[in-house]
Amino acid sequence: MINKVVKNADEAIKDIPDNSVLMLGGFGLCGIPENCIAAILRSGVKGLTCISNNAGVDDFGIGLMLKTRQVKKMISSYVGENGEFERQLLSGELEVELIPQGTLAERIRAGGAGIPAFFTPAGVGTEVANGKEAREFDGKMYLMETWLRADFSIVKAWKGDTSGNLVYRGTARNFNPLMASAGTITIAEVEELVPVGELDPNAIHTPGIYVHRIFQGSNYEKRIEQRTVRK
Amino acid sequence: MLDKIGIAKRIAQEVKDGMYINLGIGIPTLVANYIPKNMNVVLQSENGLLGIGPFPTEESIDPDLINAGKQTITMMPGSALFNSAESFAMIRSGKVDLTILGAMEVSELGDIANWKVPGKMVKGMGGAMDLVASAKNIIVAMQHCSKEGASKLLRKCTLPLTGLRCVKRIVSDLAVLDVLPLGGFRLLERAPGVTVDEIKNATEGKLIIDGEIPEMVII
Numbered sequence: 237m238i239n240k241v242v243k244n245a246d247e248a249i250k251d252i253p254d255n256s257v258l259m260l261g262g263f264g265l266c267g268i269p270e271n272c273i274a275a276i277l278r279s280g281v282k283g284l285t286c287i288s289n290n291a292g293v294d295d296f297g298i299g300l301m302l303k304t305r306q307v308k309k310m311i312s313s314y315v316g317e318n319g320e321f322e323r324q325l326l327s328g329e330l331e332v333e334l335i336p337q338g339t340l341a342e343r344i345r346a347g348g349a350g351i352p353a354f355f356t357p358a359g360v361g362t363e364v365a366n367g368k369e370a371r372e373f374d375g376k377m378y379l380m381e382t383w384l385r386a387d388f389s390i391v392k393a394w395k396g397d398t399s400g401n402l403v404y405r406g407t408a409r410n411f412n413p414l415m416a417s418a419g420t421i422t423i424a425e426v427e428e429l430v431p432v433g434e435l436d437p438n439a440i441h442t443p444g445i446y447v448h449r450i451f452q453g454s455n456y457e458k459r460i461e462q463r464t465v466r467k
Numbered sequence: 468m469l470d471k472i473g474i475a476k477r478i479a480q481e482v483k484d485g486m487y488i489n490l491g492i493g494i495p496t497l498v499a500n501y502i503p504k505n506m507n508v509v510l511q512s513e514n515g516l517l518g519i520g521p522f523p524t525e526e527s528i529d530p531d532l533i534n535a536g537k538q539t540i541t542m543m544p545g546s547a548l549f550n551s552a553e554s555f556a557m558i559r560s561g562k563v564d565l566t567i568l569g570a571m572e573v574s575e576l577g578d579i580a581n582w583k584v585p586g587k588m589v590k591g592m593g594g595a596m597d598l599v600a601s602a603k604n605i606i607v608a609m610q611h612c613s614k615e616g617a618s619k620l621l622r623k624c625t626l627p628l629t630g631l632r633c634v635k636r637i638v639s640d641l642a643v644l645d646v647l648p649l650g651g652f653r654l655l656e657r658a659p660g661v662t663v664d665e666i667k668n669a670t671e672g673k674l675i676i677d678g679e680i681p682e683m684v685i686i
Binding site: 264314315322334408458466 | 533590630
């Protein structure tokens with residue numbers, strides 16, 4: 237099996253040039269690549285376009301990269317939990333493209349599946365439809381949406397093997413497998429890196445063919461946005 | 468007049484055995500608490516879960532298990548996990564039987580606005596546009612009027628739209644209303660202690676009143 241292992245996050249992201257297009261996995265703070273985000277902060281790379289469902293919070297996740305002004309443009313579906321984001325958006329420092337969540341997911345899936353465009357009903361009759369081709373199928377209107385691909389896709393998995401096969405846990409899966417398939421270079425950080433043969437081939441979520449670099453992360457904080465318990 | 472819990476309790480009466488249901492953030496999330504225990508329904512969370520369970524105990528909190536509102540949750544026995552594209556595939560293809568979500572405005576044609584207030588709030592639409600474009604049955608939980616007393620049930624929405632002609636039923640703090648296919652809010656029930664005249668005054672869009680309007684029963 238091909239060995240994709242790199243030493244750590246710094247090595248995994250060291251060749252990301254300024255002005256790259258990145259995809260970063262996660263929903264809210266669940267399933268985000270914490271180690272790679274920390275390494276990107278250390279690297280100082282800038283002018284980034286980040287495709288991610290959310291933009292983190294002020295002091296965690298992609299929010300940290302906004303604070304250091306490394307992000308030029310965000311492509312997301314929901315950015316509501318981040319004051320610094322809102323400030324940069326209203327002042328015009330940050331470019332933002334908001335996309336319906338299902339359309340965002342499918343555009344990334346399409347990018348990873350070699351499908352340049354598809355039609356979806358989401359956004360018909362709204363400002364999301366501006367400038368897009370609309371077409372009727374079986375009496376209902378749909379918008380044409382195009383694929384999304386990234387120079388670097390950065391994902392977080394629960395377990396991975398040295399050849400890049402990945403398994404996610406709980407709702408930390410979310411956008412990660414889609415993004416893993418849509419990167420020119422895909423970097424995976426995992427909580428547990430195992431030798432080939434240890435993961436059950438029946439249970440692999442992301443086949444190793446999509447993954448170029450893998451490493452075992454450390455010190456996962458897994459911060460919770462809305463800690464809610466039963467009364 | 469209903470409070471948030473009253474609205475959630477009334478919407479829970481719309482749930483039928485065997486339904487797959489997507490609950491939005493806010494009042495819709497509360498609906499789960501009032502679904503009768505003997506009913507078998509499955510709650511879908513668009514971040515990738517069928518089978519949302521109750522909130523966890525302090526000991527069983529798992530940061531890898533959250534709902535679309537980013538709250539910690541548990542899974543019911545028989546749950547299934549999947550990625551975000553698969554989640555919206557089941558939504559888009561009409562597999563989810565009932566969608567319950569909040570709204571800032573609804574028009575008499577069933578248009579809904581709930582994602583943006585120009586110049587004030589730009590948080591993004593999240594999954595709302597996908598949900599309203601594809602759901603078979605959409606119930607909206609909302610306040611009938613703004614804090615300033617302006618009607619939110621309008622002839623035409625003033626805020627940027629989330630979706631066109633999609634809302635089927637509204638449960639507000641004042642009433643239960645259906646949106647008719649050719650337009651208009653048909654009054655079905657009054658909230659406890661609320662008169663038809665009060666509902667008339669609070670509804671800017673076309674209100675259709677047929678015969679006696681019963682007061683809703685909330686247990």
